[in-house]
Structure formats: C-alpha cells, structure tokens
Amino acid sequence: MKKVSDIFKRKGLSNISVTPDTLVLEALRTMAEKNIGSVVVMEKDSYLGLFTERDYARKVILHGKSSSELRVGEIMSEYLPRVGPDSSLEDCMEIMTNHNIRYIPVFSGTEYVGIISIIDVVKETMLAQKDQIEQLQHYIHASV
Template sequence: MQLKEILEAKGRSVLTIEPTASLADVVTRLCEHNCGALIVYQDEKITGIISERDILRAIAEVDNPLEEISVKTRMTRDVVTGSPQDNINDTMGVMTRNRIRHLPVLDEGKLAGLISIGDIVKAQHEKFERENHLLMAYIQS
C-alpha cells in the first residue's frame, strides 16, 4: 500500500499556520480540528511543522505566555517528508526512526497531504481485517 491510497481515503486537506502566529493560535487550531500538528507554511513552502509535543516543550522551557511565543521560535525546521508513492511499511520505519507522528507528503515539491501515525495504523488494521475475512472465507469453503 502506498501513501497516496491513504490520502485518497482521508482527503488531502492540510491545516497550516504562518510562522508569525502565536502558540496560543496553534493550540486553538489543534483543538478546533482535533489534530496533533500543523504545517508551518509561508509563500507556498513548508517552513516547519508544529506539534503538540512542541507546545509542551515550550510550556516546560519558557516562562512567557503562549500568546507571546511565535510559531517560528518553537517549530521543527528540519521536516521529514514523504511522497505519495512511498510504501506504508517504509513510512512506518521512517516515522519510528525519526520519532515523529506526522509526515507531510510532497508531490513534485508541493504539499499533497499530511499522514499521521494514526492514519497508518488505521490503514494497516483495515488491511489485516480484509485479509482475515478472506482467509476465514477460504477456510470455511
């Protein structure tokens, strides 16, 4: 299974935020959309990613209120990305090795979607359920 199949099933819309926004803005967006990360996007380019983990680190390390801390000071700048043709098993390895839970997907350099570890688990679970159903039907026939 390739990442493009997951994106086709879940949709390709991606929540973004500007680097000048505050961490309070990030928290609001994450809560509104029940998600764990936002792509930091400026001039049609990914400049970073900001996740719940980045927010927690900011709370632990900085005394300023979240309204006074900008995204660009706390975002992850070296963003690991994937492509629609990437295999789901390889992607699981990349995410595990890099200790990340969200992977932006780029298609010819353009943002094509965002895959979470939850999306991968769901896709794998559905695959195993289908295979199990087919095997049970075969055994019972």
C-alpha cells in the same frame, strides 16, 4: 502493499495550516477546535514546517516561555524526514520510529501534498489486515 496515497484516498487531503507569524496560543486554539495534534506551517503556498503539541510542550512550557507572545515560526519543526505518495506504510513506520516522530510530511517531488500521522498509518494498516482476513475467510468458505 499499502502506500501513503491509500491514506489520502481514505481521509482526503485537507490540512489545517497556519503562517509562521501565528501566535502559538492561536495555533493551539485551532488544534483544540479541530481536535488535531499538529498544524502545517505555510507561507503562501510553500510548506515551511510543522507545529505539534510536542513542540509546544518541549519548546514553550518547559522553557518558561509565553504562548501568547511566541510565534509558531520560532519553534516549529522544520527538518522532518519526508515521504512520497508511493512510499509504503512499512517505510513510514520505520522512519517515524527511527526519528521518534508522530507526523511526517508528504511531497511529490518538490510539491507539498499533505501530512500523515502515525495514527493514519496504524488505521490504514489495520484496514488492510481486516480486508486480508475477510478475503481469506471468503476463500476458505468457498473452498469447503
């Protein structure tokens, strides 16, 4: 059974972060440059939350606020469910589906590890299925 740690083995642990004082417009520019849908909000070495495209669409645009004046800390998602490196991908899918979220922070105890996205979970699941199919094909060919 694949785990969150398998995702990090494949993609690494690099996360793009901003401070809560970062202007929303600056965070959006960073996200566009990196072609990502979220940034981690950190203060020093402490995880505070996550700022996503969904936060922008629902908390800035729809409320007529200005992204050049608003700070990320004012609209970030703070209380997302958390998983650990040993959490199964199935558990992650269930949590993300039940909470209607696309990103989930990963913690080892109280220490922040990183963020995974639904795309990370889908990719890892597809790779596991591909490996399993190849192993079964090899087994069938070896048995014949």
